[in-house]
Amino acid sequence: MNLETVKQEIEANVPGCAVDMVLNGSPSAQHSLLVDAAHGFAVAQFLRDGAAVRMDYCSNVTGIDWPVKEISTKVKTKKMVDGVEKDVDEVVKTQSGGYLEVVYHLYSVAEREGPVIVRMRTEDRAAGVHLPSLTPLWRSAEYQEREVFDLYGVMFDGHPDLRRLLMWEGFEDFPMRRDYVDPDDYEYEPTAHDEVLQRTREHWSAEDCK
């Protein structure tokens, strides 16, 4: 089944939801569907139970961190300079990212279809990190959503047992986020460079640097 048809099916059967195609420009051309978080559960339920799609198997749950990124693009505009119209390059700055994303890979064993890739995005990376849990629909998502919570800090509403999986209870950071700073347990590195070298220098006393 074409992803475009899946999108139309969703839009026809789940009222009010916003579904976007996220195109993948690589040769694999694995395009995906971006679903708004508010309708995420309803869309997933339709994908599982809808007669035409029947995605009965969730094979993978992935987290992605998109930190805020400033993109500057050059835009050619016409401007009046000294009474003459000229083409001027203008730099337009836009911001992208600033949210966490969860990706689900769905397959239909019954229809031998898949994968249908569904993405959901949180509002931001601080307080609004809530997304609906799809564990009530696909039990296989339970541990993977726990892992995404553990490493990225996405709060899955409706998850039956949202605890840390790999790190311990009481650990406060989310180590797979881009801005995670790992503890400074420095030791000698024979090929230190960049960040490691910077840290190394901080540990040297004035005596060492002679």
Add this chain to the structure above:
Amino acid sequence: MDEQLKSELRRQGVVATSLQELYNWGRKSSLWPLNFGLACCAIEMIATTMARYDLARFGAEVFRPSPRQADLMIVAGTVTKKMAPQVVRLYNQMPEPKYVISMGACAISGGPFKQGYNVLKGIDRYIPVDVYIPGCPPRPEALIDAFMMLQRKIDAQELTGPNRPRHLNAEMASEFVIPEFGAHDLEPPSNPEVWSAPLVNIEIAGKNEPGNG
């Protein structure tokens, strides 16, 4: 006693020995390892005990399921930060004299996971290690070599004097601090009694060696 005289006597059928020799011989010939493995190195450790490599030849065939009966801890595999307190606790529960073999790249330094957030960068941060075996994983021959090295080490121990081993020196600790789970890392991140970061100035290190300009 003079070594030459001893071997001369032995040739004549007279066995002369010392208490130290007997004591060390007894201990080195019945090293009982603790039965636990952490990752793929444990598979090599298991292979070492099986018929093909037969660790029993060295008196180490009885892997003990309890730390109270074990003499030797083989840290075989990746020590995650979540696992580290349990490993140190097991070590503390072992009676003296006790020895540690750090098996494989991960147990030595964190190995391929060194730059990760969840792996301890070497078990020697918390407990004293007697023999390190590099490898990923080390072959059974390497583990046997480590065993023989440890046996030589035990054989060379003096029972009296300032160099006597830890278990004969009441002033030295036999238990080590068990790290706790902190908000960002293990607390403490290492035990300064057994480990300190080998601070090496990289910019001058190696410059004095020939061929490094």
